[in-house]
Amino acid sequence: MAVVYQALHRRVSSLVCRLHSTYVRKMRYLNQLKEDDSLCRQAQASGAFYLFHNLSPFLQKVGKKYLVPQLSAAEMKQILEKLPEAEQWLEKSVLIGCSDEHRPHFALDLGALDKSAIESELQGSFTDLRKALFVVDGKDSPLLASAQSLLQWHDSHQYCSKTGQPTQKNPAGSKRVCHASGVTYYPQMSPVVITLVSDGSRCLLARQPSFPQGMFTALSGFCDMGENVEETVRREVAEEVGLEVESLRYSASQHWPFPSSCLMIACHALVGAQRTEISMDTLELEEARWFGLEEIVEGLKREPRSSKQDDGSFLPWFPPKQAIAHQLIREWVQQQSAQTA
Numbered sequence: 001m002a003v004v005y006q007a008l009h010r011r012v013s014s015l016v017c018r019l020h021s022t023y024v025r026k027m028r029y030l031n032q033l034k035e036d037d038s039l040c041r042q043a044q045a046s047g048a049f050y051l052f053h054n055l056s057p058f059l060q061k062v063g064k065k066y067l068v069p070q071l072s073a074a075e076m077k078q079i080l081e082k083l084p085e086a087e088q089w090l091e092k093s094v095l096i097g098c099s100d101e102h103r104p105h106f107a108l109d110l111g112a113l114d115k116s117a118i119e120s121e122l123q124g125s126f127t128d129l130r131k132a133l134f135v136v137d138g139k140d141s142p143l144l145a146s147a148q149s150l151l152q153w154h155d156s157h158q159y160c161s162k163t164g165q166p167t168q169k170n171p172a173g174s175k176r177v178c179h180a181s182g183v184t185y186y187p188q189m190s191p192v193v194i195t196l197v198s199d200g201s202r203c204l205l206a207r208q209p210s211f212p213q214g215m216f217t218a219l220s221g222f223c224d225m226g227e228n229v230e231e232t233v234r235r236e237v238a239e240e241v242g243l244e245v246e247s248l249r250y251s252a253s254q255h256w257p258f259p260s261s262c263l264m265i266a267c268h269a270l271v272g273a274q275r276t277e278i279s280m281d282t283l284e285l286e287e288a289r290w291f292g293l294e295e296i297v298e299g300l301k302r303e304p305r306s307s308k309q310d311d312g313s314f315l316p317w318f319p320p321k322q323a324i325a326h327q328l329i330r331e332w333v334q335q336q337s338a339q340t341a
């Protein structure tokens, strides 16, 4: 009876599944792979693999374009067969998504192998993520960022912080377990607010000494334990530029892999038009100032390369479109342009 019931249940589930959209089916499949270890191991055999070497993604340059190649499990085995424990290597991979046709995608770091040997065999190069994100196709940047963050998290959570014993990852890489203490560790992100402060007609941008010359961006800061987003925005703006936020509006969010997996929560904030005198935190910032609409529009057009002046100074430029700061600045321009039209 139980067998009949299970068969019926499977049939109904598969019928219900077929009624769902491609997106829903894909998300359910990915969740199954995270929960079902043997299904995930089987999926590796038909998977596509993205390669990293010490957290730098593998790219191929074709003409002027940088491609992010996917390798089949068979191609992976060819590369790995030169290693003593080839099978165990595939186990180190982490699940990072799947195609609409349910071909699972994995990322694998081959940091223990000779980098130049792989590069010449596969005709490409392992490229620092800070460069890779900005040269690949827009749809590939979030994939590289999340894959690298997950690999980085596994790399830095090899041991249980309670017992000091090694932790084991599940095949999908969605968690690590310490079998001695029973503690399960899940990949973590740090929430960070990024705020574009405006006084109604100007916006405030700042730079840290570590930024490339001439680059200004919106104020940012990590959320403290126990804070909500509104409290972090108010505190960070007060700390960094000495201003009081009167109101704020959520814009969008973005996963950001630097320094290690942040969830960037982007907001627009308004300060009183009569209370705009900046008192800058010189420990964190090198410069913070108000920008008018015209200067922002010019800055958005400027390439970092063309920012240097003959006298050695730099004209302001802003983060590229892959960074959520760029989106905040563009939204502010649209809002100002609509107001003045």
Ligand SMILES: NC(=O)C1=CN([C@@H]2O[C@H](COP(=O)(O)OP(=O)(O)OC[C@H]3O[C@@H](n4cnc5c(N)ncnc54)[C@H](O)[C@@H]3O)[C@@H](O)[C@H]2O)C=CC1
Binding pocket: 190, 192, 194, 217, 218, 219, 220, 221, 222, 254, 256, 258, 259, 262, 264, 284, 319, 323, 324, 325, 326
């Ligand atoms: N995608 C984007 O458009 C942008 C992203 N960001 C990212 O936001 C991050 C945070 O911005 P900051 O102004 O530097 O933050 P911040 O103003 O909070 O200052 C950084 C300091 O906060 C402390 N801190 C507290 N929690 C931390 C944690 N979980 N991890 C590391 N440090 C922590 C450290 O002492 C660190 O030096 C940056 O790392 C940057 O990569 C910043 C601007 C634009």
Ligand SMILES: [Mg+2]
Binding pocket: 219, 220, 221, 240, 284
């Ligand atoms: Mg900050």
